[in-house]
Structure formats: structure tokens, C-alpha cells
Amino acid sequence: MGNLSGKVALVTGGGRGIGRSTAIALAGAGADLAVxxxxxxxxxxxxxxxxxxxxxxxTGVVDVTDRAAVERFCAGLVDHYSRVDILVNNAGGGLERAxxxxxxxxxxxxxxxVNLFGTFLFTRTLxxxxxDGGKIINVSSGMGLKAGMQASAYNVAKAGVHIFTExxxxxxxxxxxxxxxxxxxxxxxxxxxxxxPSARTPTADILARFAEAPPAHFPExxxxxHPDEVGKLALWMALRPEGGPTGQTFSLARRxx
Amino acid sequence: MAEGSLARxxxxxxxxxxxxxxxxxxxxxxxxxxxxxxxxxxxxxxPVAEELRAGGTKVVSQTVDITEWEQVQAFANEVAAxxxxxxxxxxxxxxxxxxxxxxxxxxxxxxxxxxxxVIGPYFVSRGFIPHLKxxxxxxxxxxxxxxxPVARRSAxxxxxxxxxxxxxxxxxxLWERGIxxxxxxxxxxxxxxxxxxxxxxxxxxxxxxxxxxxxxxxPSERAKTPMEAAEHVLWMVTRPPGGPTGQLYSLMRxxx
Numbered sequence: 043m044g045n046l047s048g049k050v051a052l053v054t055g056g057g058r059g060i061g062r063s064t065a066i067a068l069a070g071a072g073a074d075l076a077v078x079x080x081x082x083x084x085x086x087x088x089x090x091x092x093x094x095x096x097x098x099x100x101t102g103v104v105d106v107t108d109r110a111a112v113e114r115f116c117a118g119l120v121d122h123y124s125r126v127d128i129l130v131n132n133a134g135g136g137l138e139r140a141x142x143x144x145x146x147x148x149x150x151x152x153x154x155x156v157n158l159f160g161t162f163l164f165t166r167t168l169x170x171x172x173x174d175g176g177k178i179i180n181v182s183s184g185m186g187l188k189a190g191m192q193a194s195a196y197n198v199a200k201a202g203v204h205i206f207t208e209x210x211x212x213x214x215x216x217x218x219x220x221x222x223x224x225x226x227x228x229x230x231x232x233x234x235x236x237x238x239p240s241a242r243t244p245t246a247d248i249l250a251r252f253a254e255a256p257p258a259h260f261p262e263x264x265x266x267x268h269p270d271e272v273g274k275l276a277l278w279m280a281l282r283p284e285g286g287p288t289g290q291t292f293s294l295a296r297r298x299x
Numbered sequence: 300m301a302e303g304s305l306a307r308x309x310x311x312x313x314x315x316x317x318x319x320x321x322x323x324x325x326x327x328x329x330x331x332x333x334x335x336x337x338x339x340x341x342x343x344x345x346p347v348a349e350e351l352r353a354g355g356t357k358v359v360s361q362t363v364d365i366t367e368w369e370q371v372q373a374f375a376n377e378v379a380a381x382x383x384x385x386x387x388x389x390x391x392x393x394x395x396x397x398x399x400x401x402x403x404x405x406x407x408x409x410x411x412x413x414x415x416x417v418i419g420p421y422f423v424s425r426g427f428i429p430h431l432k433x434x435x436x437x438x439x440x441x442x443x444x445x446x447x448p449v450a451r452r453s454a455x456x457x458x459x460x461x462x463x464x465x466x467x468x469x470x471x472x473l474w475e476r477g478i479x480x481x482x483x484x485x486x487x488x489x490x491x492x493x494x495x496x497x498x499x500x501x502x503x504x505x506x507x508x509x510x511x512x513x514x515x516x517x518p519s520e521r522a523k524t525p526m527e528a529a530e531h532v533l534w535m536v537t538r539p540p541g542g543p544t545g546q547l548y549s550l551m552r553x554x555x
Contacts, residue, residue, distance in 0.1 A: 211552075212554065215518075263544075265541045278534075287486075287552065288553075289553055294543050295545070295546060296542075296544045298470060298471065298545035
């Protein structure tokens, strides 16, 4: 595998799950990291793991839908590192889980804001500081390519992320910035397990719960994977040479989308 | 020397007489695989087979028109008899993009292009599936033309669109054997298929003029070398078990 030493990577929603695995994978390849999430205790753990690889770690507590907080965090990041080479828009989640007829309009809107507006906001705020030849990786979902039920806000938001990635690819190639979607497929995260925030289930327990079969709304040939598998794909995407793919989707799903 | 990533494996590459197919045959051989190759044109295929054998690779090489079922079946049986169960199958052979309007097209030629691009890979898959090892990998070469309509490339686009659907159907049917099937779009590559080099048929000359240079049609695109595309396919077929299947991996630099 190649090398990211001298590069600066930001992972949003990097406190746990796919974001944390991605941050540690990028740090393991030599990148210095910036990580934000809503939970200080999780950020402290990630920072410790990143620093254990010998990389620097800049952290901040941020709600990705809060414009002032995002701008403050990004200003601090630019102050600290002066630029970003790799932006991983990972923060996301499904908050509204009712059918449309029963959906809470505020939760529906917040789901779109977290997944889509947050991705836009970090990209918009940092774009002038992203190095020419840099990479943007938007963590999307198979649900952005295929409708389900009881998750319309998440479906719509992730579909929006897909087209946003394509719009950006069309706009950013003159700066040699490549932007692609990453579709993880089902992953053993606290979000996937629908944990109550007060009691997060360990990854191993989630993997054990779905070792025989994925949840019923997935076909039997899907596999619930470890977040580190997604971190590895994100690292591979970050390591593509300049002039590599842009505006594309890289998926670990096992069902046609 | 470290063992290659395809050591003790058998890899089949169709359309291996030139271009990305030849690059994959070379790369897979260098990674330790026994290699089975086919193409329509013996004068292109034989030098590749000789080169690989000279490097110490076990090779089965056969002239095959993939639109002829009996020829494909005979090739698959011969490969299985000589090399044993197949670990990697690459449906790379394709017919070049047509350049006529539908209204002006020569009907038999149009049909032949479409057939070569979808029925050919189906024949190859149908012939080899009984000989695939459980856990094998299949990569089907797609094209942006199979996902986005392009005027005067309808036969090619229809064929590649069909192959994209075939990829997904095969993924749904073969997962129980651990066989993973994905589509790969190399994007523009410095081969005789490069749309802005159709006036040339010498690949060395095409590489000299166009490799690593932007597309005159779409400036975000760049013509890759055949080996760059081959290296991506090697990465795809060396993913751990339980990885992606029924997915599209693309090196394009425009949204598909």
C-alpha cells in the first residue's frame, strides 16, 4: 500500500463506527488527522488511537448541521494544519424511522440536514483550503440508490449525496480534486444496530448478533461487516493516484443496487 | 521472491490478443497464475501466449469467436482439462463502438456488435460456470456507453447495458458458491477501442500519442494505459471473500 505521510485528512463523524475506523486507517498510512463528532469522550479515544500511530490529531465537538460550529471548527483546523488533502464526509445517520404517513417533520428535516446539508457544509467551508489534487470521499449508502420503507428521509438524503458527488466531480476536475461515493453496505455500527445513545453495543456483539443472517430487510446474501473493512476501502480510495476515478461510487454491498 | 497474489490460481482472460486483455494476461502471469487466453485473431494471440510461456507461465491459448457457442464450450472444456478449476474469469472481449446512426446502420453488423458485447460474455460465463472453483471471481468489462446513451454508439451501448444487467443477475445466482461478480468500467484507455484514436490500429502508436493525455471530447477524462486498468482488475479479483458482488467499479472521470 502507498503512503499518506505529509497529508492532512478530516473525517467527520469520526468518533465511532466507520468514521473511527477510517480515521485510524488513514493515520496508519501516515496522514495527520482532524476528527469531529458530537461526543467529546469518543473524540478523546480516537485521538489517543490516532496518536498511537505517530500521527497528529486535531479534534472538535461539532454538530454538522450547525453552520457556526462547522465554520469555527474548520477555521481552527486550517489554523492548525493550513490545508486539507483528504476530506471524508462520513457523519450521518437515520433519525426518522416511521413511514411517511407518520413521520415527524422535524426529524425528517434533521435527517436530511445531517446527511446531506452537513456534507455540503463541510465541503463548501473547506473547499478553498483543499489542496489541488486532493480527495473527497462521501460516505453514502445503498439506500441512496434504492428506496426502502420507513426510511424515506435517509433514502432521499443519501440519494442527494450521490448527485452532489457527481455535481462536485463536474466542477472540481480542473483542480484535480477527485470526489467519489463510498457505499459501505451493512456494517456493525451502533447506528446500524439502532442503539439508544445511552447504551452503545460493542462491535463484536453486533457482529455476533448478525453472524448467521443480516436483518430481515436485507437479502440473505448481504453480510454485516466490520467497520475496519470500510476503513480499508476509504484508505484505498484516498490512495488513488491523481487522475484516478472521480464522480464514481465504490461499494462493498453484496446486492445489486 | 515473494509469492504472487494469484499463485496456484487459474485465470481466464477473453480478448487477450491486445489492449487491456493482454495487459491482464501479463499481470496475472506475473502474479503467479496459470493463464487461459482467447481472442479471434491468432496472429495477435499467439505472440502473447509465447511471451507468457517464455516467462515460465502455464498457458492455454485458443482462437475463439465468443459469439460461437460451440467454440466457447470447447475452449472452457479444454481449459478445465488442462489447468483445472478456474479461480478468475475476465469477460474482457468486446466489439468496438459502432459509428453510425441507427437509421443508417447495417443491420447484420449492428446485431453482431450488440451480440458480441452481451451474448458473447454470456456464452463465456455459461461455458465456464461449471468449471469455476467455489469462491471464484468474475469481472465483466462494462462501458459508460452501457449506462449513458450516446448517439451513433447504440449497438455497443445496448450490448454493454445488457452485460451490466447480466452481471447483477449472475451475482444473485452465484453467491451461494461464494462466487463474486462485478462490473468494471476502465474509462478511456489507450487501445484500439479509444474513441479518439479510431483512425489508428497500432497500439504502440496510440499509447505514444494518447496515453495519459486528456480526452478531446471530455477534458476531465484521461486515456489510461492498459496496465493501469489491468492493475485495477487485479485489485478487484484479490479482495477477501465476502466482498462486493453485483457492484460497478469504474475508473471514469465523469459521473456514469
